[in-house]
Each structure stands twice: as C-alpha cells, then as structure tokens.
Amino acid sequence: MKAFEKNIRKVEPYVPGEQPWQTVIKLNTNENPYPPAPGVAQVLHTMDADRFKLYPDPTAGELVKALADYYDVSEEQVFVGVGSDDVLSMCFLTFFNSEKPVLFPDITYSFYKVWANLYRIPYECCPVDENFRIVKEDYFRENGGIIFPNPNAPTGLYLELCEVEEIIAHNRDVIVIVDEAYIDFAGKSALELIEKYDNLIVVQTFSKARSMAGMRIGYAISNPLLIQYLNDAKYSFNSYTMSQAAIACGVEAVKDKEYFENGIRKIINTREWAKKELGRLGFTCLDSEANFIFATHPKYDIKKMYEALKNEAKIYVRYWGSERIEQYIRITVGTKDEMDALLGFLEGYTQK
Numbered sequence: 050m051k052a053f054e055k056n057i058r059k060v061e062p063y064v065p066g067e068q069p070w071q072t073v074i075k076l077n078t079n080e081n082p083y084p085p086a087p088g089v090a091q092v093l094h095t096m097d098a099d100r101f102k103l104y105p106d107p108t109a110g111e112l113v114k115a116l117a118d119y120y121d122v123s124e125e126q127v128f129v130g131v132g133s134d135d136v137l138s139m140c141f142l143t144f145f146n147s148e149k150p151v152l153f154p155d156i157t158y159s160f161y162k163v164w165a166n167l168y169r170i171p172y173e174c175c176p177v178d179e180n181f182r183i184v185k186e187d188y189f190r191e192n193g194g195i196i197f198p199n200p201n202a203p204t205g206l207y208l209e210l211c212e213v214e215e216i217i218a219h220n221r222d223v224i225v226i227v228d229e230a231y232i233d234f235a236g237k238s239a240l241e242l243i244e245k246y247d248n249l250i251v252v253q254t255f256s257k258a259r260s261m262a263g264m265r266i267g268y269a270i271s272n273p274l275l276i277q278y279l280n281d282a283k284y285s286f287n288s289y290t291m292s293q294a295a296i297a298c299g300v301e302a303v304k305d306k307e308y309f310e311n312g313i314r315k316i317i318n319t320r321e322w323a324k325k326e327l328g329r330l331g332f333t334c335l336d337s338e339a340n341f342i343f344a345t346h347p348k349y350d351i352k353k354m355y356e357a358l359k360n361e362a363k364i365y366v367r368y369w370g371s372e373r374i375e376q377y378i379r380i381t382v383g384t385k386d387e388m389d390a391l392l393g394f395l396e397g398y399t400q401k
C-alpha cells in the first residue's frame with residue numbers, strides 16, 4: 050500500500066438509480082413523469098445566455114424570496130441548495146458534530162449512512178417495526194441528532210405529524226431534520242412546527258412534486274439562527290451553488306400553484322389505482338403516501354422479477370437486495386400509460 054493511502058478519505062459511495070440513455074419506461078428514481086410548470090420552459094426559452102458570463106447571485110435571493118413568500122416564512126428562514134441531497138449533506142456537516150450517535154431508521158434513504166461515514170459522524174440505526182413503521186420511542190434517548198424522511202423511503206410510509214412532533218419534543222438538545230422529499234403526496238408537513246421548536250429543520254425538494262429533478266433544487270426551512278449556521282457552512286464550502294438557470298426556473302415553478310396541485314392529484318390517483326391493480330395480481334404493497342410503491346409478491350422471487358422487467362420489458366424499477374428488503378421492489382408512479390405497461394407485463398409474468 051502506498052504511504053499516502055492512509056491519509057485518503059475513503060468512502061463507500063451512495064449508488065444512485067440507473068439513468069439509461071435509451072428509451073425505457075423509467076420507474077426507478079422517483080422522478081415525476083409530467084413536465085414542470087409551463088412557465089419554466091418559457092423562462093428557459095427567453096433566458097439570455099449572456100447572463101451566464103457572470104456568477105449567479107450567491108444568496109439565490111430571488112428563489113429564497115419566492116419560497117419564503119410561498120411558505121409564509123421570512124427569507125432568513127430559507128436555505129437553498131443543489132437538490133435536497135446538497136442541503137442534507139450541508140445539514141450533516143453543520144449540525145451533526147457530536148460524539149454521540151446520530152439516529153435514523155435502518156430502512157431509509159441510504160444516503161444518510163454515506164454522509165455520516167464521509168464526515169466521520171457516529172450513527173446508529175433504529176429498526177423500523179415488522180410493518181416497516183418508524184417506532185418513535187426508539188428516538189427518545191440520548192443522541193447526537195436525528196434525521197428521518199417523512200414519508201419514509203423506500204417504504205412510502207407516512208408518520209403522523211403528532212408522532213413527528215413527539216420525536217422533536219423529546220430531543221430539544223439536538224437538531225432534528227425531517228426530510229420531506231415526498232411530503233407533497235402525503236399528509237401534513239412538519240413546517241407548521243417550525244415556530245414552536247427551535248431544533249427543527251425541514252428539508253424539501255423540487256425533484257418530485259415539482260418535476261424538476263434535472264434542475265437540482267432543494268431547500269431547508271427552519272429558524273433564522275439555524276439557517277445562518279447552514280449558510281456559514283455553505284460559504285465555507287462553495288458560495289455559488291445554484292446556477293442562474295436553476296434560480297430563474299425555480300422562481301417560475303413556485304408561481305404556478307394550480308399546476309403543482311393538479312400534478313400531485315394526478316400522481317396520487319394513479320398511485321392508488323396502481324396499488325389496487327398490483328393487489329389484484331397478488332402483490333402486497335405498503336400503504337405508500339409518496340410517489341412510489343414498495344411491493345413484494347409471496348410467490349415470486351423479486352430479484353428475478355426485477356431483472357425480467359428490465360431485460361424483457363425495458364421497465365426499470367428499483368431493487369436493492371439489502372437486508373430486510375431483499376424481496377421488495379420500489380416502483381415509481383409514472384403516467385397511467387407507463388403503469389399500464391408495467392401491470393400488463395406483470396400480469397403475464399404472474400400467470401406463467
């Protein structure tokens with residue numbers, strides 16, 4: 050081994066879902082199948098490329114203001130970043146510096162472990178119960194911070210806001226991050242607790258309900274003090290995180306509330322219909338409140354089914370094969386046509 054090896058920060062990276070170039074039915078990374086609000090395309094078409102010779106506004110002020118107005122908070126309460134991955138990674142760096150372990154569920158967004166390892170943060174995973182539900186009492190103990198998604202991923206299960214609040218209330222000495230990447234498809238957001246709890250940070254994204262995964266916009270909302278700490282860390286890392294195009298498109302997307310709400314309704318309707326259809330084919334689906342369905346089938350090996358979907362039907366879903374979820378696939382809710390194609394293939398598969 051070379052001498053320099055011992056001083057290299059080695060990490061086991063997060064493995065994102067495949068992004069194939071060829072035409073496939075892509076139900077593997079929880080993107081939205083519908084285009085962003087029409088105003089976004091308009092902004093792109095009218096954008097003056099000359100503007101790109103300058104750096105963007107490092108505060109992304111217009112986007113911060115649009116979000117502050119939308120959520121009825123002050124601009125000092127909003128932090129924006131390059132997707133919620135960027136925001137979450139900044140949160141880990143900024144808020145999780147204790148010698149006590151950070152807590153998160155064992156079955157959850159697999160990036161949490163990766164950031165904890167990258168930043169050398171101790172962590173412990175709290176097992177979700179046999180129905181894959183987060184057990185709130187597991188978080189009522191000494192720790193160095195807490196993070197969980199609501200709804201959780203990849204299960205899609207939503208934790209009622211009163212239970213989220215209990216977790217926050219039991220942990221006033223540490224920072225609690227609620228990752229609400231999928232909240233728009235589910236129940237109440239923890240945003241309404243921001244004023245009440247000074248240890249709470251809510252993180253959301255434009256990648257799912259706003260159909261803008263490719264533009265990379267995420268944000269955190271909290272109290273001005275915690276947002277200030279986040280900004281201090283960001284300016285110590287990379288001041289120009291948001292591109293000019295992302296700022297302009299993000300502002301435009303936030304303006305169109307009607308389009309946003311209609312899009313969410315469509316996805317929820319398709320989700321509920323697809324759950325029933327999968328049930329008809331013998332699948333067991335968790336009661337997801339996100340834009341994906343976590344499913345298993347008692348009679349078929351799920352890994353083989355995942356491979357058949359991919360190789361025979363060019364339908365990509367997500368499979369991990371990791372402990373406790375070896376027999377589950379996660380299916381992103383696509384358009385009705387895409388789901389019809391999936392169900393058509395699975396109907397044939399389960400009759401074989």
Ligand code: PMP
Nearest residue numbers: 132133134158198202230254256
């Ligand atoms: N949190 C959760 C729970 C997710 O599933 C994802 C999507 N992979 C993200 C955060 C990050 O999404 P983005 O960076 O696109 O905002």
